[in-house]
Structure formats: structure tokens, C-alpha cells
Amino acid sequence: MTTFAKPFVVSPALADPAERAARRRPGPTRAETLATGLAEAITDGRLPPGTTLEEERLAAAHGVSRTPVREALRLLAATGLVEQRPRRGAVVARPEPGRLAEMFQAMAELEAICASLCAVALSRADKARLASQHATMGRIVEDGWLDAYRDANVSFHEAIYAGCGNGYLAEMADATRRRLAPFRAAQLGGRDRLAASHAEHGAIVAAIQAGDAAAAAAAVRAHLAATEWSWGVLAGQPPIRLG
Amino acid sequence: MTTFAKPFVVSPALADPAERAARRRPGPTRAETLATGLAEAITDGRLPPGTTLEEERLAAAHGVSRTPVREALRLLAATGLVEQRPRRGAVVARPEPGRLAEMFQAMAELEAICASLCAVALSRADKARLASQHATMGRIVEDGWLDAYRDANVSFHEAIYAGCGNGYLAEMADATRRRLAPFRAAQLGGRDRLAASHAEHGAIVAAIQAGDAAAAAAAVRAHLAATEWSWGVLAGQPPIRLG
DNA sequence: ATGCGGCATGATGTATGCAAGGTGCCGACC
DNA sequence: GGTCGGCACCTTGCATACATCATGCCGCAT
Numbered sequence: 001m002t003t004f005a006k007p008f009v010v011s012p013a014l015a016d017p018a019e020r021a022a023r024r025r026p027g028p029t030r031a032e033t034l035a036t037g038l039a040e041a042i043t044d045g046r047l048p049p050g051t052t053l054e055e056e057r058l059a060a061a062h063g064v065s066r067t068p069v070r071e072a073l074r075l076l077a078a079t080g081l082v083e084q085r086p087r088r089g090a091v092v093a094r095p096e097p098g099r100l101a102e103m104f105q106a107m108a109e110l111e112a113i114c115a116s117l118c119a120v121a122l123s124r125a126d127k128a129r130l131a132s133q134h135a136t137m138g139r140i141v142e143d144g145w146l147d148a149y150r151d152a153n154v155s156f157h158e159a160i161y162a163g164c165g166n167g168y169l170a171e172m173a174d175a176t177r178r179r180l181a182p183f184r185a186a187q188l189g190g191r192d193r194l195a196a197s198h199a200e201h202g203a204i205v206a207a208i209q210a211g212d213a214a215a216a217a218a219a220v221r222a223h224l225a226a227t228e229w230s231w232g233v234l235a236g237q238p239p240i241r242l243g
Numbered sequence: 244m245t246t247f248a249k250p251f252v253v254s255p256a257l258a259d260p261a262e263r264a265a266r267r268r269p270g271p272t273r274a275e276t277l278a279t280g281l282a283e284a285i286t287d288g289r290l291p292p293g294t295t296l297e298e299e300r301l302a303a304a305h306g307v308s309r310t311p312v313r314e315a316l317r318l319l320a321a322t323g324l325v326e327q328r329p330r331r332g333a334v335v336a337r338p339e340p341g342r343l344a345e346m347f348q349a350m351a352e353l354e355a356i357c358a359s360l361c362a363v364a365l366s367r368a369d370k371a372r373l374a375s376q377h378a379t380m381g382r383i384v385e386d387g388w389l390d391a392y393r394d395a396n397v398s399f400h401e402a403i404y405a406g407c408g409n410g411y412l413a414e415m416a417d418a419t420r421r422r423l424a425p426f427r428a429a430q431l432g433g434r435d436r437l438a439a440s441h442a443e444h445g446a447i448v449a450a451i452q453a454g455d456a457a458a459a460a461a462a463v464r465a466h467l468a469a470t471e472w473s474w475g476v477l478a479g480q481p482p483i484r485l486g
Numbered sequence: 487a488t489g490c491g492g493c494a495t496g497a498t499g500t501a502t503g504c505a506a507g508g509t510g511c512c513g514a515c516c
Numbered sequence: 517g518g519t520c521g522g523c524a525c526c527t528t529g530c531a532t533a534c535a536t537c538a539t540g541c542c543g544c545a546t
Contacts, residue, residue, distance in 0.1 A: 029329045029529065031317075055498070065531045067310075070498090071317050074274075078321025086272050087498055087537055102411040109356045109412065168345040169352065172415060272499065298528070308501045313528090330507055330528055 030064050034072035037062075042081050042092050043181040049094035053082060080179050093179070103180055108224040110173040111157065112217035117164035119208045119216040127209050130159055134198075134205045141198045149194055156201060160208075160220075184227075200226060273307050277315035280305075285324050285335050286424040292337035296325060323422050336422070346423055351467040353416040354400065358447055358463045359456035360407035370452045373402055377441075377448045384441045392437055399444060403451075403463075427470075443469060 028036075038058075041047045059069045077084040083093045095103065122130070137152045157177065161170035200223035207215035271279075281301075284290045296316060298309045305312070320327040327333045338346065365373070380395045400420065404413035443466035450458035 031529085032329070056496095066498090067530055067532090071314065071529095074314050074317045075321050078318050086275070088539095089498070099411065102409045105409055106412045106415065113352045113356075166345045166348055168342065168419075169349045172349065176411075274499085299526095309528090310500055310502090314499095331509090332527065 030068040031071035031075065034058075034062060034064070034068055035075040038072060038076055039079065039081055039178070042076075043178050045182060047092050049092050049182050051092040053090045053092065055089075079175065092182070100180070100183060103176060104224070107173065107176045107180060108221050110169065110176060111160065111224065112220045114160050114164035114166075114169060114173055115204055115208060115216035115220045116213035117166060117169075118160055119211050119213040121165045122163050122208065126163060130163065131205050131209060133159060134201055137198055137201065141194050144194070146194070149197075153197070160204070196226065197223070273311040274314035274318065277301075277305060277307070277311055278318040281315060281319055282322070282324055282421070285319075286421050288425060290335050292335050292425050294335040296333045296335065298332075322418065335425070343423070343426060346419060347467070350416065350419040350423060351464050353412065353419060354403065354467065355460035355463040357403050357407035357409075357412060357416055358451060358459035360409060360412075361403055362451045362454050362456040362459040364408045365406050365451065369406060373406065374448050374452060376402060377444055380441055380444065384437050387437070389437070392440075396440070403447070439469065440466070 038047070038053075047053075053073060055066045055069045055073070059066045062069070073082060073084060073090045076082040077090065081093055082090050084090045118127075118130075133152075133156060137149065137156065140148045140152055154177075158174060161173045164170060200219065203219040204216060204223060207219050281290070281296075290296075298312045298316070302309045302312045316325060316327060316333045319325040320333065324336055325333050326336045361370075361373075376395075376399060380392065380399065383391045383395055397420075401417060404416045407413060443462065446462040447459060447466060450456075450462050
């Protein structure tokens with residue numbers, strides 16, 4: 001767990017102006033706007049898993065035609081946040097329990113890799129930044145401020161993703177976390193769990209600061225194994241209609 | 244590298260008839276057919292990276308209207324195989340070299356995890372099956388049959404993905420491999436590389452059969468580190484028009 | 487009463503038309 | 517001669533209309 005395929009650079013970066021221009025991204029289309037909005041609504045819990053997403057209704061609600069709605073749904077379907085059954089419409093994804101378990105395990109492994117890479121790749125300054133972020137969360141725990149901790153928690157984990165120095169890996173981890181978000185909304189329930197979570201974060205940070213990749217991976221697995229129990233109860237809820 | 248978040252089951256599987264019916268997937272739509280066809284063409288190398296994909300041309304070529312073409316392109320864009328620039332059309336994805344390196348590293352790590360899981364999760368019978376698959380490839384190497392080895396190689400790696408017992412992880416690994424396929428088309432060039440590849444596979448199989456997760460992961464990383472040099476040459480090729 | 491088959495309904499899948507934005511070319515100006 | 521500005525063409529984005537299929541109800545036969 002200490003050696004990785006090195007992230008070397010293969011050929012000179014394509015930096016000529018034509019290439020730059022060709023990669024420029026003009027303003028987002030309605031479909032993309034819709035997709036990001038719906039994605040947020042799903043991860044936030046405003047659109048619970050199982051909610052049916054009727055094209056016409058969504059189109060009317062957002063003042064557009066069905067075409068961009070369809071494209072947004074396609075986009076989200078490919079992301080995994082919604083499930084499209086041909087000719088039977090789309091619903092907010094509600095993976096079977098077994099698949100949820102797989103996703104959770106995958107997230108743990110992805111995050112373990114990211115933490116390992118952080119341990120060996122992060123600069124001293126960045127490690128210090130991570131530690132200070134962790135310290136801030138400690139103060140939030142002392143205040144018992146649940147909502148703030150939830151947000152800070154996401155930031156903390158995203159910092160680990162981003163810090164691994166591999167954007168592709170970070171995106172996969174982040175996507176997985178987002179797909180699991182609807183099923184974790186009710187967690188971090190008790191104050192003791194809050195403190196425990198923070199302590200586990202501490203172990204991760206310590207391992208990263210020490211540059212110990214294996215310990216970082218183990219700490220991440222322990223952390224996620226400790227939280228996994230809490231989302232199972234939501235797995236079997238019935239479909240809910242979009243009002 | 245020896246403990247994992249366990250893939251336990253959270254609640255009884257949703258097996259009631261209504262649920263089953265609701266998850267049934269009727270026949271594929273034109274958009275999906277197109278998407279799979281284009282995806283194959285891209286990974287096969289028939290549509291090289293940088294190829295511009297004009298909607299109307301594709302529509303005419305496949306005898307459909309622009310609408311399903313657009314949806315197929317959206318689907319592929321979310322998969323990462325094509326890149327969509329709003330109002331500027333779609334092209335077959337041509338990641339920058341740095342991103343290719345990231346993807347390759349990510350694939351190595353994903354595959355390392357899969358191999359580790361194989362080592363601890365695969366049944367004795369399945370391990371034997373994997374070994375026999377490997378033995379078959381040995382015969383192909385002796386014959387120097389390049390094309391057959393290429394196909395068998397894909398099957399071998401997919402067997403490792405599938406064998407890890409985590410479908411989600413397997414899908415991510417497979418998707419990453421497919422996205423990298425266009426940039427690896429010209430590899431496995433020499434006969435010596437063929438034999439070396441087979442030997443590296445042997446190390447992986449041996450570690451899996453021994454149940455040694457750490458060794459399996461290391462063997463996978465070594466294998467992929469040995470092949471990575473060969474695809475860089477394709478990274479900087481210019482855009483190609485679809486004829 | 488129960489099961490089955492046909493039909494109405496309403497959704498999605500597809501095609502087409504229109505409008506807006508981008509690209510490339512050409513000419514004028516410096 | 518080089519560069520900037522305007523224009524025409526082409527492609528994409530979006531809206532609308534039609535075709536197709538899943539679903540649920542209702543009536544009929546058993």
C-alpha cells in the first residue's frame with residue numbers, strides 16, 4: 001500500500017491557442033442548469049429516492065419544454081442519480097440494499113486511496129491546512145452544532161479527495177458520495193457520534209501528516225465502517241410522488 | 244491492505260412482484276442503441292479521439308432524426324467518452340495528457356482493489372477458473388497470436404473486476420478501462436511485451452490464488468506500470484473529421 | 487365472484503421547425 | 517501586408533406535434 005503507479009506526464013501539454021479555444025466552455029444550456037438543480041435537490045433530500053420525475057411536470061415547473069428536461073434526465077441517469085426505464089419514465093434512483101452496500105464499500109476504498117495519496121503527495125502547507133480545517137471542526141463539535149458539522153464534514157472529505165492530486169479519482173469519489181447522500185441524510189444523529197466522527201477524522205489527519213499511507217487508508221476504512229450502519233434504515237422506503 | 248469495509252447486507256432484498264415489475268427494463272430505445280454503437284466505435288478506434296460528431300450527419304448515417312442522436316451524445320458525454328461543448332458540438336473525448344495519466348493511475352488503483360478483493364473473496368473454484376483462463380492465454384502467447392491475446396487480455400481484466408464481488412467497483416473500473424481504450428489501441432506491440440504481460444498476469448493470479456491481497460494489489464500495480472508507457476504517443480494527435 | 491381481454495388514457499419516444507449562437511470568410515482599414 | 521470588423525452559412529438549442537407503448541379500468545365470460 002505504499003507504491004502507486006506514478007502520475008507522470010506523458011507529453012507536453014496542449015497549450016496552443018486553437019486548442020485552448022476549442023476547449024472553452026460557453027454558457028451552460030438549460031439542460032445543464034436543470035441537471036445541476038435536480039442533482040442538488042436529490043442529494044439535499046428534497047427529492048427522495050423513488051420520486052417519479054415526469055417530464056411534462058418538470059418542464060412546466062421550470063418553464064421550459066420537454067426537450068431540455070429529457071436531456072437533463074439523461075445526464076442524471078448517466079450520473080446514476082436517477083434511473084430511467086425506457087417508456088416508463090424516470091425516478092430518483094433507489095438502489096437495492098445490496099447495491100448500496102457495494103457503493104459504500106467502493107466509497108470507502110476510493111477514499112482510502114485518496115487518503116493514502118494525500119499522505120505521500122500533499123505539501124507540508126496543505127497538510128497543515130487540512131489539520132486546521134480539522135481543528136475548526138473540533139470547535140463545532142464542542143458547540144454541538146449539528147448542521148455546521150454536516151457541512152464541514154462534506155468539506156473535509158472533499159478536501160481529502162481534492163488533495164490526492166488525481167482529479168479523476170477525486171471525481172469518482174465525489175460522485176459516489178453524492179449518489180449515497182440521499183441515504184445518509186439522517187445520520188450523524190447523536191452528539192456522541194459527532195465526537196466519535198471527529199476523533200476518527202483526527203486519526204486520518206494524523207496519518208496523513210505523518211506521511212503514513214497505509215495508516216491513512218486504514219483510518220479512512222475505520223471511519224467509514226463506523227458510519228455505515230446508519231443509512232440502512234432508509235433503504236426500503238416506498239416510492240414518493242413529486243408534488 | 245488486508246481489511247475492507249465488509250459488503251454486508253442492510254435489509255431484506257426488495258423482491259416483491261411490484262418492485263420487480265417496476266425495475267424491469269423494456270426494449271432499448273434508439274438513443275440507447277446509438278449510444279452503445281458509438282461507444283463501441285470509439286473504444287474500437289473506429290472513431291479516434293478528436294473526431295467531431297455532427298448530429299445531423301450521425302442522424303442521417305443511422306437513419307434517425309436528430310433527437311435520439313442528441314440524447315445518445317448526452318449519454319456518452321456523461322460517460323466521458325465524448326466531450327460536449329455547448330453550442331459548439333460534440334467530439335470524441337481527447338483528454339489532456341495529464342488527465343490521461345490520472346485516469347491511468349486511477350485504473351491501476353481500482354484494479355488493485357479489485358484484485359485484493361478477489362484474493363479474499365473469490366471461491367476456490369473461481370480462482371481455479373481464473374488460473375485456467377490465464378493458462379489459455381499462455382498458449383495464445385506461444386502462438387504469438389496478437390489479436391486473440393488482446394481480446395483475452397480484456398476478458399482477463401474484466402474477470403478480475405467481476406470477481407471482486409462489488410458490481411459498483413467493477414463498473415467503475417470497466418468504465419475507466421473503456422475510456423482509456425482509444426489510447427491503448429496500438430499497444431502490446433512486440434512479442435516480448437506479450438510474454439512479459441503474460442508473466443505479470445501470472446504474478447497476479449498467483450497472489451489471488453494464495454489469498455494474499457497485498458501481493459495481488461502490488462502485482463496489479465506493477466503490471467499496469469509496465470504497460471503505461473505505450474499509450475502516450477497517441478495523446479497529442481490532431482482532431483480528425485468524421486467522414 | 488374472479489380472471490381475462492379490450493380499450494381509453496396518459497405518458498414517453500421520435501420527428502420536425504424555428505431561433506440563436508458560433509465559425510469562417512471576405513473586404514476594408516490601418 | 518496584416519489585422520480588425522461585418523456578414524453569410526452552418527450547427528446546435530429549444531419548442532412543438534405526432535407516433536408509440538405502458539397502464540389501469542371496465543365489461544364480459546367463466
